[in-house]
Amino acid sequence: MPHLEINGKPVEVPAGTNLIEAARRLNIEIPHYCYHPGLAVVGSCRMCQVEVELNGRKSIVVGCNTAAADGMKVFNNTEAIHRIRSGVLEFYLQHHPLDCPICDDAGECDLQNYYLLHGLHDSRVELTEKHHKHKVHDVGPTVVLDSERCVLCSRCARFCREIAGVDELGIFEHGGDSELLNVPGRLLENDYAGNVVDLCPVGALTDKDFRFRRRVWYLKRTPSVCTGCSRGCNIYVDWETSRSYKNPQRRIQRLKPRYNRGVNEWWICDRGRYGYHAVDAENRLTAPRTKSDGESEATVDGVLDRAAEKIKAALAKHGPKSVAVIASSSSSNEDLFLLKRLFADELKVHSLDVTLSGEPKGKEDEILMKADVSPNRRGAVEIGVQPWGGGGVAGDDIVASALDGDYEVLIVVHHDLTRMLSQKERNRLGQNCDYILYLGTHENGMCHLADDVIPIAMWAERDATYTNFQGRVQRTWRPFEPRGEALCEWRVWQELGKRLGHSLPAESVAGVFDSIGTVVASFKGLTWEGLPANGIMLTGVSEPAYRKVQSSHPLPAY
Amino acid sequence: MDIPDTLVRKSEEIFFSFPPERRESALVPLMFEAQRELGCITPDTEHWIAETVGVSLVKVREVLTFYSMLRRERAEKFLVQFCRNISCCLAGAEDLQRHVEKKLGIRNGETTADGLFTLRYVECLGGCSWAPMMLVNEMQYYQLTPEKLDRIIEGFRSGRPVPPDEPTPLLGNVGEKIAV
Ligand code: SF4
Ligand code: SF4
Ligand code: FES
Numbered sequence: 001m002p003h004l005e006i007n008g009k010p011v012e013v014p015a016g017t018n019l020i021e022a023a024r025r026l027n028i029e030i031p032h033y034c035y036h037p038g039l040a041v042v043g044s045c046r047m048c049q050v051e052v053e054l055n056g057r058k059s060i061v062v063g064c065n066t067a068a069a070d071g072m073k074v075f076n077n078t079e080a081i082h083r084i085r086s087g088v089l090e091f092y093l094q095h096h097p098l099d100c101p102i103c104d105d106a107g108e109c110d111l112q113n114y115y116l117l118h119g120l121h122d123s124r125v126e127l128t129e130k131h132h133k134h135k136v137h138d139v140g141p142t143v144v145l146d147s148e149r150c151v152l153c154s155r156c157a158r159f160c161r162e163i164a165g166v167d168e169l170g171i172f173e174h175g176g177d178s179e180l181l182n183v184p185g186r187l188l189e190n191d192y193a194g195n196v197v198d199l200c201p202v203g204a205l206t207d208k209d210f211r212f213r214r215r216v217w218y219l220k221r222t223p224s225v226c227t228g229c230s231r232g233c234n235i236y237v238d239w240e241t242s243r244s245y246k247n248p249q250r251r252i253q254r255l256k257p258r259y260n261r262g263v264n265e266w267w268i269c270d271r272g273r274y275g276y277h278a279v280d281a282e283n284r285l286t287a288p289r290t291k292s293d294g295e296s297e298a299t300v301d302g303v304l305d306r307a308a309e310k311i312k313a314a315l316a317k318h319g320p321k322s323v324a325v326i327a328s329s330s331s332s333n334e335d336l337f338l339l340k341r342l343f344a345d346e347l348k349v350h351s352l353d354v355t356l357s358g359e360p361k362g363k364e365d366e367i368l369m370k371a372d373v374s375p376n377r378r379g380a381v382e383i384g385v386q387p388w389g390g391g392g393v394a395g396d397d398i399v400a401s402a403l404d405g406d407y408e409v410l411i412v413v414h415h416d417l418t419r420m421l422s423q424k425e426r427n428r429l430g431q432n433c434d435y436i437l438y439l440g441t442h443e444n445g446m447c448h449l450a451d452d453v454i455p456i457a458m459w460a461e462r463d464a465t466y467t468n469f470q471g472r473v474q475r476t477w478r479p480f481e482p483r484g485e486a487l488c489e490w491r492v493w494q495e496l497g498k499r500l501g502h503s504l505p506a507e508s509v510a511g512v513f514d515s516i517g518t519v520v521a522s523f524k525g526l527t528w529e530g531l532p533a534n535g536i537m538l539t540g541v542s543e544p545a546y547r548k549v550q551s552s553h554p555l556p557a558y
Numbered sequence: 559m560d561i562p563d564t565l566v567r568k569s570e571e572i573f574f575s576f577p578p579e580r581r582e583s584a585l586v587p588l589m590f591e592a593q594r595e596l597g598c599i600t601p602d603t604e605h606w607i608a609e610t611v612g613v614s615l616v617k618v619r620e621v622l623t624f625y626s627m628l629r630r631e632r633a634e635k636f637l638v639q640f641c642r643n644i645s646c647c648l649a650g651a652e653d654l655q656r657h658v659e660k661k662l663g664i665r666n667g668e669t670t671a672d673g674l675f676t677l678r679y680v681e682c683l684g685g686c687s688w689a690p691m692m693l694v695n696e697m698q699y700y701q702l703t704p705e706k707l708d709r710i711i712e713g714f715r716s717g718r719p720v721p722p723d724e725p726t727p728l729l730g731n732v733g734e735k736i737a738v
Binding site: 167168171172176183 | 623
């Protein structure tokens, strides 16, 4: 392990670490454009030059392509380095357009940032002499290119080749005419295209979904976890609600990947990236609904009272066999734990499952995306929300029995059964179940079929934990309150429990999680307070071996 | 598209001269051959090249657009490619550019009214030792002066081209011993 000094501060790093990464450990930033820790090193931008002293010899090297060595002294802040960097920057800015006031990247742009550190020169180029290149060029369905802003770092092209495994972007022409572009007739349209916007150190690639939505300095950032599939990529929710003149309905402005070495490294897929629109979609359920007469306006309390009555009556008349629950693996660990406590442990309901064969499936690849689009199936299995003890009834059988009229009360969470049933079957289900309670997030067929509907909070509106397919328990943080009267699912079970005379543990999500940690074997020892930001493996499940997140057939950088 | 048999045969010869796992190395020679046969490399030819070499379209285009000697449109009668890089500029290329523009009455990228000359400023052509230099079709002219330029252009106009210059060991080539 080489020991070295950077700006006079000692640091020890693993052999092979380059100087940019070594400096990062000391919180020192060596400016760079082309280098990215997730991509091959090309050493082309020349921004990362530093002075190095080794064995009495001084030299100027590129920080990205120089490995830290024992006894090395690195200087990031000398007069010579400052001069070199302003020279490099002057070249980059020579033909750069004066777009900052209308550029989405302003505020998080490395041309701006480094210019403040090392530039501050006046342009020697007349405005009329500036070269012009493609502006507002559609490189793909989700991304716009302004190649006048591009610094030709090639990160985006390398991402497509090395990580997504497709050749969609290239640098064409030569010298001053060089331009990053797609090939005519071929678009940037891989499932991970959005990452190039994050990678672009300047405002050359911008996201159509975010363009002109907000100045980035107004955004607030909350760490979270994508619920788009069972991988559970770590993300940031960038949100802003105070500018009501700009689409007041939209609270989340964009999602960005959050580094997690064991899950998604620096990337997320586009399905996850743009999936957040569901949170503030027009068809969000924001108020309870009821079909029962005599109630002009449904209230959550009213619905809960009635549901409790119906369950009580059914249990009294026909026992636990007359109640069925189709829960969801999109619910959080806390939701599922309280649901299991109430229905399986207390009320002895046998017909309880999360899985239906007709559930929607997504695309799966070897990079990130999983076909299982629910974020918490592993959690449901560990907690035991599944046909239990041999006597249990599986999801599909619950639906079949419900059609046959075997249940008085049917409770459904999330699943839109109506999409799996024919019109005739839908009618039969409505007629044959005395009472259907639906807990959902969006307007769908179930909202019409059910007798009562309770709107529930979505992932971005709550503190919750999900267990991904690896067995990693990861939490979300709540940036803002649930829409309308929507409430967290676990609260519904707790309230229902109270009405049925069973008090379920804890009044807070932290309390619920802690009691999972005392009851469920694979959660033993886990506590809410002890949850690290990048998640923690279930007890007894070992951290999977490191795997570079990458296509199985990557193309070489060049 | 229809690729002439002669070109297909030629491509097989080219591939044969590289080890199979280095098939990509055939890219540039194949492009030259295609250009010789077809006059230029159109998008259709790019597709064919990508397919037969087994590389992506992006790669083919990166190579094609990088080299000034590879053409994407059929050349005008005389394509004058004039280096505007640092060595040539230090040796006076900027003044020569103004001279040639005046002489031909066209600017970068334009073609003379008689269709004889197209002018294009390009990046380094690899003749820095004999800067300033230019390329007319595949003929190289070195150490240009306004007078030499006039002679060369008149030569083409009159149908008696000035013979191209040969690289001379004027300043010593890379790898060659410089006599002292
Ligand atoms: S578009 Fe952005 S990421 Fe791509 S080469 Fe240009 S500056 Fe780099
Ligand atoms: S791979 Fe799955 S978890 Fe990751 S961003 Fe995509 S949908 Fe979300
Ligand atoms: S980051 Fe080192 S040369 Fe670009």
